[in-house]
Amino acid sequence: MTVAGHRPETMISPETGALLRRGSRPFAVSYKGETVTVDLPGYYPDDDGDGLHVGDDMRAADEALRLLKERMDGLPSPVSIRKLRHKLQLSQREAGQLLKVGESAFDKYERGLAEPSGPTVQLLKLLDRHPHLVEDLRTV
Numbered sequence: 001m002t003v004a005g006h007r008p009e010t011m012i013s014p015e016t017g018a019l020l021r022r023g024s025r026p027f028a029v030s031y032k033g034e035t036v037t038v039d040l041p042g043y044y045p046d047d048d049g050d051g052l053h054v055g056d057d058m059r060a061a062d063e064a065l066r067l068l069k070e071r072m073d074g075l076p077s078p079v080s081i082r083k084l085r086h087k088l089q090l091s092q093r094e095a096g097q098l099l100k101v102g103e104s105a106f107d108k109y110e111r112g113l114a115e116p117s118g119p120t121v122q123l124l125k126l127l128d129r130h131p132h133l134v135e136d137l138r139t140v
Contacts (some may be wrong), residue, residue, distance in 0.1 A: 011043050013052060018045045020052055029061050031068040038064045066112055076124055078112045084124060085110075088134050098137050099123060 009022050020043035027040035038060040042051040069075050076084070085095050085106060092106035099105075101120055108114035116124065127133055 007054070011052070013043075013045065016045075016049070018049065020045055025051065027061055029064040029068065031065060032072045034068055034072060036064045036068060063112070066115075069115065075115060075121060078110045081106070081116070081124065082110045084128050088127060088131055090134070098134070 007022060011020050012018070013020050022041075023044055024039040024041045025044055026037050028035050028037050030036075040051075040053070040057065040060055042053040042057045044051040066077075070077050085092065088095070090098065092110070093103045096103045096105045099120055101116070105114065105116075109116055
């Protein structure tokens with residue numbers, strides 16, 4: 001039995017039946033020829049076999065991939081998206097409606113759960129340089 005928020009130290013692999021121990025291992029995240037290595041938590045066998053990841057274990061890898069995409073593709077970060085939205089004095093819902101991406105899109109962008117599309121990124125860059133254009137969008 002586990003206490004909420006605590007993971008057991010061991011578990012049995014559902015695929016191999018091997019004993020897995022809680023720990024972390026280096027994990028390479030690659031995107032467009034660039035690689036970053038992160039410590040990936042999970043349950044691992046004593047040998048070099050595959051591990052099992054539960055809950056938010058993949059968060060480190062997901063974050064590394066997001067950072068690589070920001071660097072390689074020039075995508076805005078969740079923090080920069082939030083700052084721009086505040087600069088434009090828009091709620092998340094208003095921003096989603098105004099840019100025609102859906103009412104909950106900015107919540108997902110700002111939490112790093114989704115990435116804006118190419119056209120949305122371009123529009124965000126334009127609005128960052130010319131914030132007065134938000135009024136033009138309201139009348140379109």
